[in-house]
Amino acid sequence: MEKAISIPVNAKITWLRIVRNWQLYVMIAPAIILIFIFNYIPMAGAQIAFRDYNPIGGIWGSPWVGLKNFDWFFSLPDAWRMIRNTIVLSGLGIALGFTAPIILALMINEIPNERFKRYVQTVTYAPNFISVVVMVSIILTLLNPRIGVVGHIFSGLGLPATDLMGKAQAFPWIYVISNIWQYAGFDTIVYLAALSAISPELYEAARMDGASRLQKMRHIDIPGILPVIVILLILEMSNILGIGFEKIFLMQNPLNLPVSEVISTYVYKMGLLRSDFSFGTAVGLFNSVVNFILLISANWIAKRTQEVSLW
């Protein structure tokens, strides 16, 4: 009996809170509507991956073809090459690009001189604000065998002038190293914040025990930022197939295309440039689903082993 009474009372209180705060709902409405239109409607639109899209039938009326588009994609030799390219670029990105800011942050954190610290941070954060277009054109000029510094280095070493942008094997390295140049500095922010949040008592205790800076780094700093590292790694893992379009697309040329074609650039070319909407959507959907599975598994593993997770 008690329960039967208390539920309506609670519901009434909730209802009162909603009515009294009606203005809050008005404020958040535009954001909710925009997210619905520009994020949820395309999710429903992704069903054309299972249809043979034509403009007359549209998203809901085009003939249903089941998994035909997916079968077609996986029957292409290109498909596996693209998946491999994507994994190679992401893998190298995680191995080098993900660890670089961690190391840089640990180094900056050790510097006792505040002014030098600030100088290093100001300088290394700057490239983060350079646009992708400018970044890629800087890469192209620096690697230009005629005018760039790499050309000077090659001739200085007595090597023949080579255009590294024309060498397919060099592509993943150019991509990842230039990413480190551009983002490693800025990506230290999160780690530096985590390092500054470590309790000073730990360092005090270590000092009493006569620990060296290197020992403090290994036994206090690294364990201290491990939860942050794990969280960022989960996010990174979930995006293995979702490697960014903007930079790779600009770096592509006919010579490196065998290693530089990735899923996102392929979706753009097939789906929009060739207007094969259903096929492009199928490839994109495959990508999103894999990303989502990776995210959930990475999170699960982290929860099990590190007791850290996104949710």
Add this chain to the structure above:
Amino acid sequence: MVTQTPRKKLFAREAKSDILLLIILYTLLIIVSLAVLYPIIYVISSSFSSPNAINSGKVVLLPVEFSTLGYERILQYKPLWMGFMNSTIYALGSGLLSTTLTLLAGYPLSRKNFVGRNTIMIYMVITMFFGGGLIPYYLLLNKLNLIDTRWVMIIPGAVSVFNVIIARTFLQANIPDELFDAATVDGCSHFRFFGSVVLPLSKPLIAILFLFAAVGAWNSYFNALVFLRSQELMPIQIVLRNVLIQNQSFGNYGLVSVEMQKLKMNDLLKFGMIVIGTLPLMIAYPFVQKHFVKGVMIGSIKG
């Protein structure tokens, strides 16, 4: 004892074993910072050199045969200025709309007595990890008649969930619920409270949200590449891409006449355009950097 050497001062309080480590760290960080600075200095120096010096690979660090020829020519390159103007419109438009909508969404989500806030958070966060993909998005924009209009550069991306989370975290920490409770005693509504208390206390947040959106709009080319067709709507990044990466010729605009001369000028003009395209951010860098760092810190607290 007054004449201490600077190095002794620097390491005065360090244990002997740590001094070696610190020397290594200082050296490495100096090398890192020089490696970061080099390409930037190289581009700026090249843009102030003569076409011949660039072409024969003489420019290594500082300008060679100083000249402003490149900039004089670029000033006459109309597409660049049109792009510059368009990008300004897109950056300001995105900044204003995005900041407004994000603040309006962040405030309710930061209130404890806002019924449904967890549901709405989940509704938003899902979109960070799952989407319909490029093609359905394109078809939607097409249906809404947004393709090849200025609106497509401003409206669809106006609400970034990451920014909403930053706003919510900031407001949770800076505008306690008790403050509103006190205001309601005087008969204050949420609208009035938002306008006269929340906004004045959120200046750093407003700067962060505005800069995130505006800098993002200035630097991105993807939306323009995919959703715009008309040349007169193109933002600066597309203009830069056409010239810098696709090697579109300057010849059509009467900047350079003879074929050989054109080739030599091209590299010089490229350097100048890189500098001009990045100039607004270079000027605002100290300000932009400060707020970006703050934004990232707030964002990393939750999320």
